[in-house]
Amino acid sequence: MMNYARHTTLQAAEGLHREQLDHLLDPESNSIGMLLLHFAAVEYAYQVGTFEGRELNEGEMDTWGPALKLGIEGREHIQGHDLAYYLSVLSEVRNRTFELFQSVDDEWLHVEEPYWNNKSTNRYFMWFHVLEDEINHRGQIRWIRKRVREEERA
Amino acid sequence: MMNYARHTTLQAAEGLHREQLDHLLDPESNSIGMLLLHFAAVEYAYQVGTFEGRELNEGEMDTWGPALKLGIEGREHIQGHDLAYYLSVLSEVRNRTFELFQSVDDEWLHVEEPYWNNKSTNRYFMWFHVLEDEINHRGQIRWIRKRVREEERA
Numbered sequence: 001m002m003n004y005a006r007h008t009t010l011q012a013a014e015g016l017h018r019e020q021l022d023h024l025l026d027p028e029s030n031s032i033g034m035l036l037l038h039f040a041a042v043e044y045a046y047q048v049g050t051f052e053g054r055e056l057n058e059g060e061m062d063t064w065g066p067a068l069k070l071g072i073e074g075r076e077h078i079q080g081h082d083l084a085y086y087l088s089v090l091s092e093v094r095n096r097t098f099e100l101f102q103s104v105d106d107e108w109l110h111v112e113e114p115y116w117n118n119k120s121t122n123r124y125f126m127w128f129h130v131l132e133d134e135i136n137h138r139g140q141i142r143w144i145r146k147r148v149r150e151e152e153r154a
Numbered sequence: 155m156m157n158y159a160r161h162t163t164l165q166a167a168e169g170l171h172r173e174q175l176d177h178l179l180d181p182e183s184n185s186i187g188m189l190l191l192h193f194a195a196v197e198y199a200y201q202v203g204t205f206e207g208r209e210l211n212e213g214e215m216d217t218w219g220p221a222l223k224l225g226i227e228g229r230e231h232i233q234g235h236d237l238a239y240y241l242s243v244l245s246e247v248r249n250r251t252f253e254l255f256q257s258v259d260d261e262w263l264h265v266e267e268p269y270w271n272n273k274s275t276n277r278y279f280m281w282f283h284v285l286e287d288e289i290n291h292r293g294q295i296r297w298i299r300k301r302v303r304e305e306e307r308a
Binding site: 004026028132136137138139142143147 | 155158159180182282286289290291292293294296297300301304
């Protein structure tokens with residue numbers, strides 16, 4: 001499911017150039033570039049959360065904070081990259097996920113830990129949420145893509 | 155996963171009134187109401203496809219076509235309903251899904267049938283796609299919701 005979600009993300013971003021990746025549809029909007037980096041940031045945060053049982057430290061927040069938070073901070077820090085940059089970060093983080101998953105068994109997925117609203121959730125759901133968040137924002141990428149390409153044709 | 159996706163859909167639509175459900179952010183936009191009905195239409199189409207092995211007939215296309223296709227046809231036909239209408243259709247279709255799933259076993263999910271691009275896919279993936287499509291558009295509902303509520307406050 002993670003691979004499939006990523007496949008559709010890559011399709012939604014395919015062929016976009018720097019200006020399209022940076023484009024903000026309105027002042028409250030995230031750019032497609034911001035959303036792509038968000039996927040990598042969320043995945044990294046869940047690696048740390050589920051495999052190391054901790055939150056991001058200060059140095060990691062310097063790296064991933066804007067992409068995790070999006071909004072104002074994301075708009076300020078995430079721009080000027082071409083698609084190759086985003087694809088490279090996404091692929092690097094995903095490869096680390098594959099390595100980490102190879103270090104555990106299926107049982108690991110079913111262990112429950114505290115999660116939202118102080119309820120317990122198993123790690124399978126936590127990782128489902130990672131791809132679910134990606135699909136949610138992929139819907140927004142498709143929305144933005146349709147409009148930035150029309151603006152160009154106009 | 156289907157229940158969780160639906161839970162987040164209902165949260166994203168909560169409290170919206172008729173004008174907000176009908177609102178089109180731009181001439182190419184789907185409304186939140188159209189997207190809600192789309193979830194029910196897709197789910198109905200997959201009931202028919204996976205349990206009866208057929209496509210929608212003409213009468214069913216009269217009912218579900220605009221919500222399946224969205225775009226121009228959707229904008230023309232889907233408007234003027236309040237949230238209770240959409241929730242009722244969603245719940246009716248979902249209850250039928252529960253009944254249908256109770257008539258089969260897990261093995262049924264793993265049977266492969268022709269799907270996209272003439273490739274075979276099992277029914278588990280087909281139903282994953284149903285919820286995946288819902289999450290994709292839920293991302294768009296959240297995008298629209300944020301903006302229709304700001305327009306109101308302005």
